[in-house]
Amino acid sequence: MTDLLTRARQTCTDDRGVSEVIGLVFLTVPIVAFIALLAWAGKAAETVVRVDHAAEASVQAAALQRTPDNARSAATTVANNSLGTVCAGGPEVTVDTSAFAPGNFVSVTITCTFGTVDGFNDTMVSTSSAVIDRYRQP
Amino acid sequence: MTPLARPLIERCRRAWKNDDGASFAIPLFVVLLALTAAASLSLLVDGGRATTAQRNANSIAFQAARSAAQELDTGDLRNGVIVVSPSADAAARSTAATLLDRVGLDGSVISVDVDGRRITVTITATTNLTSSAALGRSSVTVQGVGSTRIAAGVVSEETPLP
Numbered sequence: 001m002t003d004l005l006t007r008a009r010q011t012c013t014d015d016r017g018v019s020e021v022i023g024l025v026f027l028t029v030p031i032v033a034f035i036a037l038l039a040w041a042g043k044a045a046e047t048v049v050r051v052d053h054a055a056e057a058s059v060q061a062a063a064l065q066r067t068p069d070n071a072r073s074a075a076t077t078v079a080n081n082s083l084g085t086v087c088a089g090g091p092e093v094t095v096d097t098s099a100f101a102p103g104n105f106v107s108v109t110i111t112c113t114f115g116t117v118d119g120f121n122d123t124m125v126s127t128s129s130a131v132i133d134r135y136r137q138p
Numbered sequence: 139m140t141p142l143a144r145p146l147i148e149r150c151r152r153a154w155k156n157d158d159g160a161s162f163a164i165p166l167f168v169v170l171l172a173l174t175a176a177a178s179l180s181l182l183v184d185g186g187r188a189t190t191a192q193r194n195a196n197s198i199a200f201q202a203a204r205s206a207a208q209e210l211d212t213g214d215l216r217n218g219v220i221v222v223s224p225s226a227d228a229a230a231r232s233t234a235a236t237l238l239d240r241v242g243l244d245g246s247v248i249s250v251d252v253d254g255r256r257i258t259v260t261i262t263a264t265t266n267l268t269s270s271a272a273l274g275r276s277s278v279t280v281q282g283v284g285s286t287r288i289a290a291g292v293v294s295e296e297t298p299l300p
Contacts, residue, residue: 010282027168034175041182047192103208105236129237131201134208 009020040122043114047124051112053054054082055128059108065129068097075108087112088121102134139194166202179288188278191243195282198237198245203259203286206250210288224254230259238263248281255288280285 058078062071072095083091096107109127184243206226213223230250237260238245245263289295 023167027171029167030171030175037179038147045186048186052190061157124200127240128197129240130207131202131203131208131233 018062020043030096030107042117044122044124047112047114047122049088049125050083051110051126052128053090054104054106055110055126057082058095058110059128059130061097062097062106062108068095068100071095071097071100071106079110081109083110087114089113098130101130104132105129106132182247184267187265187267188280189290191278192265192280192282194241194243195245195261195263195280195283196284198234198241198263198284199259199261200283200284200286201237202230202234202247202250202261203257206230206252207288209213209284213235220255220288221255222255222288226250226252226257230257234259234261237243256285257288258283258285 004024005008058075061078062075065071065074075095076093079091079093094111096109100106107127109125111123111125113121113123115121123135165211206222206229209223209226209229211221211223212220225252234245234247242267243263244295248260248262249258251258251260261282262279264277266277267275270276282299
């Protein structure tokens with residue numbers, strides 16, 4: 001018992017204890033930063049998937065419309081329904097209908113600013129293109 | 139240096155110089171931790187690139203299949219019969235090439251399979267990797283599959299389906 005107490009006293013008063021505490025302090029910062037980075041990456045990855053999916057769904061909705069105006073409206077509606085609560089202030093939707101004709105492409109670009117777990121904002125951009133059906137009333 | 143900090147730093151210096159093995163153990167641990175973190179981040183970045191390429195490949199294959207589905211034999215179409223034209227293959231390849239170029243991927247169409255009204259397109263797409271290049275892998279090739287079915291009708295699809 002006495003021996004045990006002596007060893008404990010030596011351990012607590014030894015300089016090595018100080019170095020371990022300092023080492024722990026130095027390690028804690030990068031470990032916490034790394035965990036925060038992983039959390040951010042998880043949130044960002046989830047948002048990327050949702051924005052990509054919304055862009056694909058929006059462009060598909062646009063490609064089924066008969067006029068450029070309807071295409072823009074349909075794409076915006078789908079994007080807002082998909083990302084209304086994900087993006088701060090709602091998604092920014094750009095519909096490229098410059099070549100809106102049967103057999104051509106229509107493109108939708110969605111820009112989404114979202115809040116990350118560390119309190120900062122980040123922005124994701126996704127573009128998707130779709131072919132406009134050829135056999136339809138122009 | 140403030141008078142309060144000097145004794146602390148002196149104690150730290152003594153502690154780190156202490157020849158009991160701890161002076162090497164902690165820096166070694168920090169180095170291992172840093173290497174692990176760097177490896178994890180590089181996997182994260184390159185994994186993300188591969189995942190994006192896979193998503194793009196599937197999306198492009200689907201659009202290529204839709205393009206092929208637009209290529210119908212007009213003679214049969216006038217008689218109310220839906221038959222995919224031989225030009226469907228070229229249409230799928232053209233659409234795939236255009237969209238691959240738009241997203242900056244190298245790739246090509248592997249196959250355009252027509253089964254009645256069902257068209258399935260399979261493509262490959264290659265994307266460059268960044269940090270994995272140091273491990274001898276500079277790119278990754280993914281395979282995308284997209285399938286579509288021709289639906290005929292004026293305001294809704296004909297029923298019963300053929």
